[in-house]
Amino acid sequence: MIRVLFVCLGNICxxxxxxxxxxxxxxxxxLTLQIKVDSAGTSNWHAGEPPHKGTREKLKEMSISTSGMVSRQLRTSDLEFEYIVCMDASNVENTRDMLRAYEDTKIFRFLDLTSHKKDVPDPWYTGNFQETYELCVEGCEVLLGRILEEHGLE
Structure with a gap:
């Protein structure tokens, strides 16, 4: 089983x-039997809460389910994930500190996979859930391609 963990600050957007x-x-x-996907936050501010209303609305508009999803804080056992994908540079730094994995190359910034080379803007502050969605789609498509290639799947 290949495990992918997405990380941001509050794990709600x-x-x-x-x-x-x-x-x-x-x-x-x-590929649900081969790839497990989860998410976590570097803070515990929203632990146990569902995704932000704006996230839920955007995903519902795109017919993508958020069923069963609740926020949780990053934990040391998350270092077992093969891919730890952080939404911004601050998340990378905080994740490495929390997991004590300073040189671990499996912890990386999401958009470094794309030509954007920047942080995913936080719609909690920007209100722009469309931009976040578009960046997530692009990044996830590239990441999935990388996973398929690296693990000889498909």
Whole structure:
């Protein structure tokens, strides 16, 4: 089983959006037995809460489920994930500190996979859930391609 973890600050906007988008891509390709997707936050501010209303609305508009998703804080056992994908540079730094994995290359910034080379803007502050969704789709498609190639799937 290949495990992918998306990480942001509160785990209610960006990382659950990426989780839901990636789960949708994995399901559509029939890879649910090979790839597990989850998300977490570096803070515990929203632990146990569902994704932000804006995230849920955007994903519902795109027919992508958020069923069963609740926020949780990053924990040391998350270092077992093969891919730990952070939404911004601050999340990378905080994740490495929390997991004590300073040189671990499996912890990386999401958009470094794309030509954007920047952080995913937080719609908690920007209100732009469409932009976050578009970046998540692009990043998840690239990440899934990388996973398929690296693990000889499909």
């Amino acid at each position: 960006r990382s659950p959006m990426a989780e839901a988008v990636m789960r949708d891509l994995v399901e559509k390709r029939g």
